[in-house]
Structures are given as C-alpha cells and as structure tokens.
Amino acid sequence: MNRHLRRIIASLSPQQKAQIEEERRRAYDFDPRDPLFGLSTDELSGPQLSRRSFLRLVAASGGTLSMSHLLGAAGIVLPQAARAAAQSGGHLICGWAGTAEITTLDPAVINAVLQFQVASNVLSGLTHINADLVAEGDLATDWSVSEDGLVWTFNLRQGVTWHNGDAFSAADVVYTYNRSKNPENSIHYGNLINVLDVVALDDLTVQLTLARPQASLLVKTLERSSGRAMTIVNGNAIESLGLQEYGLKPIGTGPFRVTEHQLGQGVVLERFDDYYDPARPVLDKVTIIPIPEIEPLAAAIETGDIHLIGGNAVAAELIDRFLGNPDLVVDEIAGNGFQSVFVNPWREPMQVDDFNPSVDELKQQNGFKVRLALAKAFDRERFIQRALFGRGVPGFGTINPAMGFYFDTAINETSEQRFDVEAAQALLADAGFPNGEGFPTLKLLTTPAGRRAAEVMVDIYRNNLNINLELDVKDFTVLIEDAFRMEYDLMALGSGGDFDPDDGLVDWMQTSSRFNGPNRNDDDLVEKFGERPFGSFSDAYVDELIDQQAVTADPEARKVLVQEANQITSDKVASIFTHHLTEILVHRAEVTYPAESRIVGLRDLDRASIG
C-alpha cells in the first residue's frame, strides 16, 4: 500500500507534491479538536469547510487508503472541479440504486440507508453531522452540558415552520422522544435507552437527562438521519394522516417537502419556501426514482435521464465505465462501515474458549493458530481488486476510515492480521494441517448479495492455504438467525452507516454486544452445547476499554481508548476484518454537489444545484 502511495507521489510534479504536503500538514490541524463535544461547532463550519472532507481523507490515507482516488492522476474528478456558482431553481432527477421502492420515510421504522438519505432532506434533527462526521446544530442552535455530563440543555432554532404550517417548538422534541422510546412505535428505541428523560423548559429549550455520560450523543442519538430515534416528527400530522400516509409523505421541517410518493414509482420533493435557512435549498424540485437493476441505472445516468445516483452503493463494476465518461462526475471517499468474516470460536478446528490470555499465550493454542492463519492468509489487495474492482480499502478493525480522527492509519502494519502467506502457512502447519492437509471443509455463510465476494474468498484460501471452503448462501433473514445462534463455521457479515466508534465497538466487540451471538443460549442450544458465556468474541479488558471510551468526553483521550480496543480485537482475531467499502457519488457534470454536502452515506440535496 505504501509502495503504491509512494509510486503515485513520485509521479507528481514538485508543485503538486508541495501542495499535498501542505494539505496533509493542515489536515491534522483541521482535525476537529472537539469532534463530538464541540458544543457549538459553528467555528468549525467556516469557509474552509468545503475543502475539509478532502483534507481529512488525505490525513486518513497515510497508511491504508490509496491516495490515487483523490488525485487527478487516477482520473477521478474531485467535487471542487465541478464547482460553479450555484444557480437557483431547477429540477434534479435522481435514481435510487438497488431498490424497487422506498418503502418508508418514517424515521421510526426506517431500516435502510437508502431511506434515510431521502428522509434527511425532508426531516430535521436536533443535530446533523457534517462532512467530517462532526455534529452541528440543526434544529438546535447551541447546547450546554452539565459538569457530570448527564444533563444536556439545547436551545432550539427560532421561527422554524413545519411543512404543514405548524410552528416548531420544544413540544415536538418531547413528542418525538416519547414516541421513539416506545418499542411498539419505533424500532430504534434502543438508541434512547441511555436517555432517561426529555423535558421542555420553555417553547424553545429542551433538557435531556442521561443515565450515564455518552460521548456519542450528538452524533449517534440526536443526529437527524443516521440516528432516527430523535429525528423530529410532527405529532399532529401523524394523528391526522395516519402512520401509513405519514410513512410515505412525512411532514417535516427540512429543506424539501414530499409532494408525491407512490411505492415503486418514486418520490417527488419540492422546495420548502419557509425553510429556516433562506439560502437553501437551491433546487426547486427533486424527483427520486428507484432503479433496482444495475444496467438500466447505468443507462439512465449516461443518457441524462437521471442526474445523480443515490440509494444503495453503485455497483463497483460500473465505476470504471463512469470514470471514462466526461459527462459524469465520480467522487469516491472512504466509506463508513466494516466488512469481516466471523470465525466461530465454538467449532473445531478454530476453537478458542477464552480470549482473555495475551496474544502470545493464545498463539500457543491450535485453535487460535488456525484463526490467525485464516486472517493472515487473506489477501485483501487481491480481494478488493477482484471482488470490488478496486473500490475498497483493506480492513483490520471495526473502526472505519471515514471516522478520520479515530481511525488508526498504521493498523495495517501493526495488526497481527496483516497479510503474510508464509506465516499463515506456517501457523496452519503448526496447528496440525501442513499444506492444508486434513483441514476440514468449512462452510462460509453469506447472503445472495455477498455470494460473488465470497467466491473470491474461497479462491484466495484455496490458493494461499490449500484449503477448501464451501459456500452456504442463505437469505439475510435466515443468516441473521444463524448468526445470533452462533450456528456457522465462517460467516461474512459487516456493518454500514457507522458514524461513531460506538457503532463498531459497542455493537460488535463487547461481550454484551447485540451482534455477539445474542441467542446462543436458546434452550435447544444449551441442551446441546451447554451455556456459552459469549458469542464470537469476549475479552474483559476490551469490554472495559469500550465502556470507558463510550463515556470519555475528551476526544484525544477517547481516541487512545478506541484505538487500543480496536488493536486488541484485531490482534486476537475477534473476526477476520476484510475491508471497508468506499462510498461513491456519481452525478452528471451539470450538477453541482458542494463538498460540504458530501457527508458519507448521505445525499443531502439542500446545497446541490443544476444548470
């Protein structure tokens, strides 16, 4: 990777080099000192903001992220290149990839990125992340927090109007809280477990009381799109329209209002004239058409039938084709998720009953040797080339490169999982399987959508360790049951939409994590295997680190804890971390999509223009 990077840098002109050096240096300066507890982050959203997502990426790319995609050399046009004076008005037609319909826009039941991408243009939250994943005020203008970190007071924006003409007030925030904390209403009530109470101090002030301090409150819980539990909804409208209609055409306070929505046909958004920021939105009208198939989607943007692609990730095989098209702008940034292959520690030959011993001690056990061999033999570069056509970044942990500040750029060098075929072969031989002989055929559980990538994995293991894996393809509904019950040998599973370290660590890496085999002790399983104290991984020290970081307010201190937890989970092969996807925005050249709207995973159209 570094060699790759160096080669690119070597090919640059001295001027370009100087520029990159300068930007790299400043990138660290720009790293928000206070990414979460910035309290009022307005000073961070200064005029430089438009360049910051670019700079942050350069910073992140130091170790693992190929810089090629940031440079003109690779032919990718940076968002800045397309910049022009924003023209107001216009009708933007978007294709939403990989879906036949946008089933709902009600934040209480939204369960897919492609849904909250739309909702983020219609509804508001107290906060909204910016391109650096830093929370900024949305319906809240500023906030303060008590010494103990438990009581948060938010001042709300004045003169905000709902799409139906109602005036926005603190009562709406309280209503949303009460609605969302009830599991019967919202599938996201879990995000509010730490929020004990929300009260309106007056019309424009609300106070939240937490059970424990929470570092991720602004980014995870109160964020308008990804959080969903506190995306502010209008109680009157829900009452009068009914849930179904509100799910299709929610009344919000966002820059656009939904004027039409027919399932399977698309959503029409129109400019909301009374939006709190008179400068936004720029566009008059946005039409969003779901296009499930890859080829028609490509044809539509190439012919200009659509101007911009949102929804699920654009199929990687299309990107090279788009890059060659001067009518199109392709913008690739680090994605915010991790992908991995879980290795069931309850099954032979990769059995490990206790992950608490040190890595050196674990290395004495055959089960751990096998796990480590599998992790080290995984040729991430080849995998990314073959399975993703190069659109990915090698992964070594749950912390993704989009979380620039927390992301450990050296982990590809320091992790025990770093790629080394000879070492992997030696470990496997050591564990009793010289040249893969006698190694059982393990089943690799994956979804239909993941089958292609899994086939690449199978091939890599066949070549590098001379072992055979068999694919076990199950629909996601079935796979997740097996995952929760720990009924698999190997399982390809990952996460997307992770904006805060908690999304990786708390959800996946703790003994009590909700993805750590929560149903492993179902009655029938206990009968067969006995009580099992954890699912895929458990380390008492890691649990402690993760608990600590979750309540650590100081970002520098939190970063240290996050990175240590990440390192240990990587070294002890909590999972074979494979890659992080990159996030790619494709739009036509006549569309201006400013860098400050370039928030990973989202398609905020309030600043976009066409002309």
Add this chain to the structure above:
Amino acid sequence: MRRGGAVSALPAASAEDMPERPTAYQFLLRDKRAIVGMAVLGLIVISTVCASFISPYDPLSQEFDILQPPSPVHPLGTDDLGRDLFTRILYGARVSLFVGVVTVTISMMLGVAMGILAGYYGGWIDIFFMRYIDLQWAFPNFIIAVYLVAVFGTGLANVIVAISLAFLDDFARITRGMVLSIREEEYVLAARSIGASGPVIMLRHILPNAIAPIIVQATLSVSFAILAEAGLSFLGLGVKASTPTWGLIISDARSFFTRAWWLGIYPGLAIMITVLSINFLGDALRDVLDVRND
C-alpha cells in the same frame, strides 16, 4: 403447451402386442428431428461427462484476467471473476441436466404412482388424489415451483423437490386417464379373473400399456424443468452452490452484459440448444408413439 389437455395413446395397444416397440425405434431412427435431437443431446452429455478432457481449466479457478473476450485460449471468453466461461458452461451442463432429469424422474414416479392408484382403485383414493391434482392443475407449473421454493427455501435439493412436485400433476392426470381406459380391457379382466393381485396387474399389465404418453410427457418435461430451474435461478430462488448451473451463470452475469456480451449470450445459447434438442426428440417421439393431444 402445458394445458393442451390430457395426452393419450391411440390405439390402446395390448400387452401381447409387444413387438410394436422395435418398430417405434426404427421409426424414430428415420425421423430427422429425432436424429438431430439425439445427436446433439448425445454430444452434450458426452462432453459434459468428459469435461475434464475437453477443457484444460478448472471451472472454479479464478486464475485468469477478468472479462476477456472470446479468443483461441478462451473460446467463450472469461467471466467477471476470471474463470473460463466455456469450462463453466461445460461443467454447468452437469447440474442443469441433472436437475432436469432427476426432477422429471421423481415427478414421473410419484405422478404415475398416484395416477395408477387413483385410476385402478377409484373410490376415495381417486377422490383424494384427484382433488389434490385439481388444486395443482389450477396453477401454471412455474408458479407452483415459485410457491414451493418460497416455502422450502433455496438450494439444490429444495429446487429439485419444488420442480418435481410442480410437474407431478401432469403425470398423474395422463396416467389416470390411461388406466381408466385400459382398466376394463379384456386382458386386464382376464388377468384379474385368474386371480392376479392388484399390484401385479398394475405393474405387469396396465403400466406397460400406458407408458407411451408418459414417455412423451417425460421427455418434454425435462425441457420444462431445465427452463424452470433457469428461471428460478434468475429470480434468486434457485440453486446457489459454487457449481454453476446455466441459469445461475446468466443471472450472475447480469450486470456485465453490456461490457461482456459473451457472458449473457453463450449460457443462454447453451440452454436453448439443449432444450431445443429435447423438444425435437419429444416431438418425434410423440409422432412415432402415435400419442396426440386431444
């Protein structure tokens, strides 16, 4: 045509007329459709059996550059994972033909058994089986296969079961119709009068005389089954092993069609040629065995 009505043999040949069979074979060998059909099918079967001699490559190995157009080295090009397409189609024939033949065998055995039992014994057995068959008859076979996969889940075994059950009713109907017309024939009555048991009569006397339309139906069903498997695979309801079936190869290649036409065209042609030969053969058989649609 699925619903052309029951197929029946005319005239109902008797067991003593067995010398009719060689004639049928001779006829078959004179029929051009049959010759072409059998020759092509034979070629396909032989090449898939000898696949490892014909192609030097491994159908699963991703050792080549991806999406190479057809060339002397890779006569049908390579796919999106760098596998040789010709080799994959060659090996894919195994699974596709296997699914076709096995499903039809299962559904023929079950259907014929049902039909004979219902036709011979009549009464509540007949009512019970026929109500079920009527239920199934109300739906196109492919829809039934989709329903069944919806219930059983995907995977090779489930797809085989689903398609087998979906085609069951055709066999049951035909057999029952034949049995009803043969049951009262003199030689059956004679066999019964000398005390032959039910199973003996059914297997020795009735089945051989009902076999012609069943053979025709079976032949044509193999082609339907291959198409059904391809359709299910395409919808994401099919076989999902790493071993390719033709339907799966097409389905997987969907997003590469414009960049690599060979990925879409050749497996489709493989299906078409196979199904075409089976249809040729089935059509010829129908004429030769003098089975017609009423």
Add this chain to the structure above:
Amino acid sequence: MRYFVARVIQALIVVWAVGTLVFFMLRAVPGDPIQALLADVDPSAADAIRAKLGLDQPVFVQYLFWMRNTLAGDLGQSLYGSHQAVSQQIAEAIPRTVSLALVAFLFSFTLGLTAGIVSAVKRDSILDYGLNLAAFLGISMPSFWIGIVLIIVFAVNLRMFPAIGYKPISAGLDQWLRYLILPGLAVGLPFSASIARLTRSAMLEVLGQDYITLARSKGLNERRVIFRHALRNALIPVVTVMGISLALLFSGSVVVENVFAIKGLGRVLIQSILNRDYPVVQGSILLVAVLLVFMNLAVDMLYRLIDPRISYD
C-alpha cells in the same frame, strides 16, 4: 345452473385450500423476518413488534384471525416500511400485470396465428420449415433471457425503447406502449411459438377434411377457402387456448417483470418471497389463485355455452 353453482363452490374450495396451505407452510419456513428487520438496530425490540403484528399468538389463532380478516377483505399489511396494506399494494400492481399480459397476448396471437396459417398453407415449403424452426426456438428460450437480449439490443444499443420501468396508461397511450413493447415481446414470444404450432396443426387437420376438398372442387378461390372455411374451424381449438393463455402469460410475466423492473403482481410476489414478507406473499398468492381459478371457471363456462356438444353433467 346447478352445475354452475357446484363449480363456483368448487372454485371457492380450491381458493380456500390454497390459502390455508400457504398460510401453514409459510409458518414452517426457517428465517424470522422480524429479526432481520431489526438486525441493524435492536434485536430485543422484536418481541414488541411481533406482539403488535399478532405474530406472538399460536399459529392456529393467527390462522383464525387471518381467515376473518381475509373474508372481510383485509389481506393484512406489509411487515416492512410503512406497513402498506397488502390489498393496496396488489391493487397498484394489477393494472401493470394486466397491461403486460394484454400486450403479450396481442403479440402472441398476431404472431402465432399468422405464422401458423402461413405455415399450414405453405406446407413443406422452406418458409414452413423456417417458421417451424422458429417456433421450436421460441419455446426453447427462457423468457428472461429473451428480455435481456431485447434490452441489450433495443434499449442499450439502439436506444429505441426504455430499458426498464412502466408508465400507466394515464401518461398517454404511446408512453404506456413504449414501455411495454420489450417486456410484452419477452412474455409473448415463447407463447406465440406455441400458438403457431397449434394453429398449424389445426389448420392442416381442417384442410384435409372432406368439406374443404369439396369447397375447392367447387372452384372457390383458395383465399376464400382458407379464410372462410378452413380458418373458422381451425380456430376453435386455438380460441379455447386463449382462455387458459392468460394463466400462462401471467406465469411468464412473473419472471419478465423482474427483468424490466415493473412492479406488477409477479414482482410483488418475488420481492415478498425474498424478504419473507409473509402477509404480502400470502395475499399475492391468494389473489393469483383467485384470478386463475375463476378465469378457468369462466373459460369453462363460456366453452360449455358455445359448444352444445358438451353436456352439463
């Protein structure tokens, strides 16, 4: 009349049996949709949702509820998104499937009849052989593959028709048709091959009959013989096929709707199967059953009315 009533009752029983079978079979399926729905959120919220949707009740109780609701015309609601009513989803899908079936029907009968007649009249000519081969090819190609080839040629390369999607007839007849031509062909072509073969053999049979020979010997011109005398009689079996053809066209459109991303019944069915959206699977299967069973019934009745040789017992 008694016969008619008996047949309607029979049809209702078939529909009930299908509904019941599907209901119980679906509940034996592995995979919990609620768990999957919440996978990225919070597995423990599952119980609340199950309770809300009545999925925590014993299966038999669920069945009774389902029966009661279905009889009241309430097919339940989708497990996903904004829980759209199944009946609404199906109501939106029906016009699309019917449009597709209609266009496919037109294609298959015009193509099939023409080819069949030409084949029979020019029996054993090169044209006949060519058309015969074409018909064989037609029934040997998977319809989705035809669809894909059509998209590549006519939508992607020639840009003559849109690659995917659907426009309702309210958007204008030309728009409606533009979107339906390729999928209509994909569904219709295999079927037209069957029609062609059927027409050809029926025509040949009729052309061999005495009255045709008689007509010819009377010196009637050939065109008149073919169109007035032969065709009319040959069409009888073809027309009977038309009735059941809708069932087959529907089965073809299940696949083709998925190629062209038309959200008709087929796509609703397949999507719901893939998502294990029970109520939608159940509702759409039930609706398809009703459609097919009553279509069969109608055809049967019509046939009996037209053809006096068939008795009512």
